[in-house]
Amino acid sequence: AQKVTQAQTEISVVEKEDVTLDCVYETRDTTYYLFWYKQPPSGELVFLIRRNSFDEQNEISGRYSWNFQKSTSSFNFTITASQVVDSAVYFCALSEGGGGFKTIFGAGTRLFVKA
């Protein structure tokens, strides 16, 4: 069975601090996709990144970076120099490969960034 665990329910940081959101997944598939989505207070989830299981290369996009490690089944997300606008709920998600459509979401981590 597939499962996504985000152990951190809420994180609170002060602006300009770095923060890492943890994500651990379980799957028996050899081909799968991992995602991060952001849900700001407006409610609409926004896609941030997709990684397929064959690409363990870490990625950096501005202040955001992602660390994918198959050995520990983790796909962690780091925000560098956090800003108040980063305050949101962040979801990690896993979907099966091979043309499957189902995506399993973690419970989400609520990030508060204080000015």
Add this chain to the structure above:
Amino acid sequence: DVKVTQSSRYLVKRTGEKVFLECVQDMDHENMFWYRQDPGLGLRLIYFSYDVKMKEKGDIPEGYSVSREKKERFSLILESASTNQTSMYLCASSTAASERVNEQFFGPGTRLTVL
């Protein structure tokens, strides 16, 4: 600007009422999804559709049905609303194109309260 729209942001219904939640996407996406979001549980898939008139059960289909008569529209139906269906309902769509596989675009959500 691509969009997924949902018919209502907030809805209040009484127990036993039939409830229709509408979702429309303008991206010509093949796949559409209905999720419910509850605190501590993340997003859970209710139903999805990969083509017009096609539907598949997700993880929690009980008490719900769906309709997809046109490619751009996916409706969620609560045949007889109950208080335990009070939740945030999110619609999403995705393309079948391989380069964007399983990347989902979300609507703003409908917060349904059943009294």
